[in-house]
Amino acid sequence: MVATHVADDHGPDGRLAIGQWLPGGRASALFAVLAGVSLALMTGGRRPVAGRERAARSAGLAVRALLVAALGLLLGLADSGLAVILTYYGLLFLCGLAFVGLRAPAALALGAGWLVLAPVVSQVVRPELAPRGFDSPTFAQLADPGRLLGELALTGYYPVLPWLAYLLVGLGIGRLDLSRRAVQLGLAGAGAVLAALAVVGSRLLLARPGVAGGLLEELGRTGGAEELRRATEPSMYGGTPVGGSWDWLLVVAPHSSTPFDLAHTTGTALLVVGSCLLVVGLLGDVAERVVAIVFGAGTMTLTLYSLHVLLRTEALWPPDDDAFVPHALVLLAIGAGFVALGRRGPVERLVGAASDRVGDLVRR
Numbered sequence: 001m002v003a004t005h006v007a008d009d010h011g012p013d014g015r016l017a018i019g020q021w022l023p024g025g026r027a028s029a030l031f032a033v034l035a036g037v038s039l040a041l042m043t044g045g046r047r048p049v050a051g052r053e054r055a056a057r058s059a060g061l062a063v064r065a066l067l068v069a070a071l072g073l074l075l076g077l078a079d080s081g082l083a084v085i086l087t088y089y090g091l092l093f094l095c096g097l098a099f100v101g102l103r104a105p106a107a108l109a110l111g112a113g114w115l116v117l118a119p120v121v122s123q124v125v126r127p128e129l130a131p132r133g134f135d136s137p138t139f140a141q142l143a144d145p146g147r148l149l150g151e152l153a154l155t156g157y158y159p160v161l162p163w164l165a166y167l168l169v170g171l172g173i174g175r176l177d178l179s180r181r182a183v184q185l186g187l188a189g190a191g192a193v194l195a196a197l198a199v200v201g202s203r204l205l206l207a208r209p210g211v212a213g214g215l216l217e218e219l220g221r222t223g224g225a226e227e228l229r230r231a232t233e234p235s236m237y238g239g240t241p242v243g244g245s246w247d248w249l250l251v252v253a254p255h256s257s258t259p260f261d262l263a264h265t266t267g268t269a270l271l272v273v274g275s276c277l278l279v280v281g282l283l284g285d286v287a288e289r290v291v292a293i294v295f296g297a298g299t300m301t302l303t304l305y306s307l308h309v310l311l312r313t314e315a316l317w318p319p320d321d322d323a324f325v326p327h328a329l330v331l332l333a334i335g336a337g338f339v340a341l342g343r344r345g346p347v348e349r350l351v352g353a354a355s356d357r358v359g360d361l362v363r364r
Contacts, residue, residue, distance in 0.1 A: 001027045002308055002331065005082055007324040009234070016233050019324060024235065025254025028085060029265035030272055031301075032163050035093055036170020037273070040107075043100040046175055050101070052363065058097050060359030065093035067351045071306065076136035080312035083237075084136040086305070088158040095160060096167045104175035111168030115262045118162040119249055122257065126154050127243045157238040162257040169266055173273060184277040191270025198264035202252040211247050218244050232256065297335025300345025304331045 004027060007019030016024075043049055043057050069090025076084050099107065129150040134141065135157070141148040153161045176183050203225065206212045212225040218241060219231060232253035239257045240248035252260045280288060297304050311317040311327065338345060344352070 001031065001305070002327050003027070003324050005308070005312060006327050020234070025261065026265050026268045028158065029166055030269040031085070032089070032092060032166035033170040033173070033266065033269040033273070035089065036096065036167035037174040039093065039096050039100060039167065040171045040174020046177060048101050048103065048175070054100065056359040056362040058100065059362045060355040061097055062094060063358045064351055064355040065090045067354060068093065068302065071347070073137055073139050075306060075309045076138035078309055078313050080309045082136065082309055082312055083157040084309055085158050087137050088152055088156060088160055088163070091152050092160045092163055092167055095164055096171065099168060099171060102171065102175070104172045107168050107172035107175060111165050111172060114168055115165040115266065116259050118165060119257055119259050119262065122154050122159065122162055122239060123246065123249060126239065129155055131242065132156060132238070155239070157255065159238055159257055162262060165262050166266060166269070173270070178277055181278070181281060184274050184281060187270045187274030188278060189274070191267045191274060193267070195264050195267030195271060198260045198267060199252050202250055202260040205250045211250070214245060215247055215251070293336050293339050294332070295335070296339030297331050299339055300335055300348055302351065303345030303347040304335060306347060307331070307334070
C-alpha cells in the first residue's frame with residue numbers, strides 16, 4: 001500500500017511502473033482479506049466461540065472497529081493527498097461481526113457468492129446515490145450521515161458492500177487449520193488459479209466485437225481491448241462509471257470492484273497468504289525469529305499506516321520523485337525495533353486495551 005502511494009507512477013517507457021502495477025488494487029485487497037483472517041483468529045479460530053463468550057468478543061471487536069473508523073476520520077484531516085482506508089476498514093470489520101459464527105465452508109461459500117452478486121447490486125444502486133464528495137471522510141461528514149454511509153458502502157474508494165467478499169473469504173481462511181502443509185499449498189495453488197482465470201475470463205469476454213470499444217466510448221476514447229486495459233490499468237478509484245454499461249462488470253482493473261476484479265485480487269491474496277505460511281513453516285526457530293523481527297512492521301500495521309499517512313504531508317516529509325525505499329526502510333526499522341523489544345505498536349496497544357476492557361465487562 002505504501003508503494004501505491006509513493007512509488008514512481010510510470011517507467012522510462014511510459015508504461016505503468018512495476019512498483020505501481022504489482023501492488024495496485026492487490027495490496028488493499030490483501031489488507032481486507034487479512035482483516036477477515038484476524039476476525040476468525042480473534043473469535044475462536046477453527047471453532048467459532050458461542051454464547052456469552054461470542055457476545056463478549058463481538059462487543060470488544062465492535063469497539064475496536066469504531067476506534068479504527070474514528071482514527072480514519074481523524075487522519076482524513078491531514079493534507080496527505082491519500083484516500084485513507086481506515087474508516088472503510090472499521091465499517092467493514094463491524095459488518096463482519098454478523099458472520100463470526102460461520103465455519104470455514106459456509107464463510108468461503110458466502111464469500112464466493114458475495115463476490116459475484118455485490119457488484120451487481122452496486123451497479124443498480126449507485127446511480128440512485130449522491131456522487132462521491134470527498135477523498136477521505138472526516139468528522140465533518142458526520143453532519144450528513146446518510147451520504148457518508150452511502151459513500152462508505154458503495155460510492156467511495158474502498159466500498160464496503162463489495163469488499164465484504166474479501167472479509168468473508170478471509171474469515172473462511174482463518175477457520176482452517178493453517179498449520180497443515182496441505183492447507184498452505186491449497187491456498188497458494190487455489191489463489192494462483194483463481195487470479196489467472198479471472199484475468200483470462202475477463203480478457204476473453206472483453207475481446208468480443210464492440211465490447212471494449214463501447215466502454216472506451218463512454219470514456220471519450222477510441223480503440224480496442226488493449227487500449228481499454230491501458231486506460232483502466234492505473235485505478236478506477238473504487239468502482240466502474242456510475243450509470244455506465246453493464247459490460248463494465250467484465251473488467252479486471254485496480255479498485256473497480258467488479259466480479260472479475262474481486263476474484264483476481266482475492267486470488268492474489270490467497271497466493272500471498274499461502275506462500276507466506278509455507279515459507280514460515282519451512283524455517284527453523286532461529287530463522288523464524290529473525291524473519292519475525294525483520295518484518296515486525298506487520299505486527300503494528302495500524303500504527304505504521306497512520307504514520308505513513310502523516311509522512312505524506314509536506315510538513316513531515318517533503319515530496320520527492322520516488323520515496324518508496326526510504327519510506328519502506330523507516331517503517332521496517334520501526335517495526336523491527338518494537339518486535340525486538342517485545343513491544344506492541346502504540347495505537348494497537350490503546351485500541352486493544354479498550355477492546356479488552358469492553359469484552360471483560362460483557363463477560364461479567
